Amino acid sequence: MDLVLTGPARYGSSHPMSSVNLAADRTSSDGNTSIDVPEAQGETGRVGTGSGLDLLRAMAANEILSPPAMALLGIEFVSIRDGGATLRREPGDYLYNPVGPAHGSAVAALLDLALGSAIQSALPAGRTYTTLDTRISYLRPLTAASGTLTAVAQTLDIGERRAVAEAHLTDADGQACATATMTGLVVEKPHEVSPEKPDRTWDVSDWFKIS
Incomplete structure (x- = not known):
């Protein structure tokens, strides 16, 4: 074959x-x-108990598996705090769009994961969120020469049913590259039973x- x-x-x-x-x-x-x-x-396996902060810190410490999308996209945790998260990735040339710079979705994915992590880190045990709206402002084109991209996200408001977070993206030189906001619907986390051996294929x- x-x-x-x-x-x-x-x-x-x-x-x-x-x-x-x-x-x-x-x-x-x-x-x-x-x-x-x-x-x-x-x-490894799903975590059905513990706060969002506990879950994300366990992922950042590689104690449990991070979301598969992070490994696929080359995104990693830098730090997790209560109501905030910092993530990073490299804008390699494999991310380029047909006209040159990194595709906007590559930037959006980093910002989305940072924003979502910030919201989840502020939620108590048994609560999670689903995205209602994400808005991104692109400030400059990004290429492999931009170096490591860092997204710093922080919650602005955590309510009983709604959560809002903002994020700022910078390149290796500290230049502002993009900003974003996310609104999430806070919901109860479905009851989960950890599998004996999660499928990692x-x-x-x-x-x-x-x-």
Whole structure:
């Protein structure tokens, strides 16, 4: 079976997932291609108890798995605090849009995760949120030369049913690159039972053309 890379994996070492095993799933009968996600250092699985701050600090310390989207997008925690979060990523050339700079969605993803983390960090046990609205103002184009992008998010208001947070994005030189706000609906967290062994395999067959 020949694999022709047609998605993020084709960028090799410049892509954040290059250190993750990209291979055809030999145990799959349908020929799907999968990614095996690296193990966290400690116990893993969903966390059904504890505050949002406890959950995020455990993720930042690699005690439980962070959201798969973070590994896929090359985003990592810098710090977590009550009502605030700082995250970062590199704007590699694999993120460029057809006209050059990093695609706006790459910036939006970083800001979205920072804003959501800030809101979640302020919520008590048994509460989470769902996004109602996110607004982003792009201040300058970003390229690989921009260096590490850092998003600092802070809650502005946490109510019984509504939460609001803002975030500021800067490049490696400290220049303002974007700002954003998020409004979230605060809801009760569904009851969850931690699986014995979470599935850490991502199906990315749509990244490949199999012939």
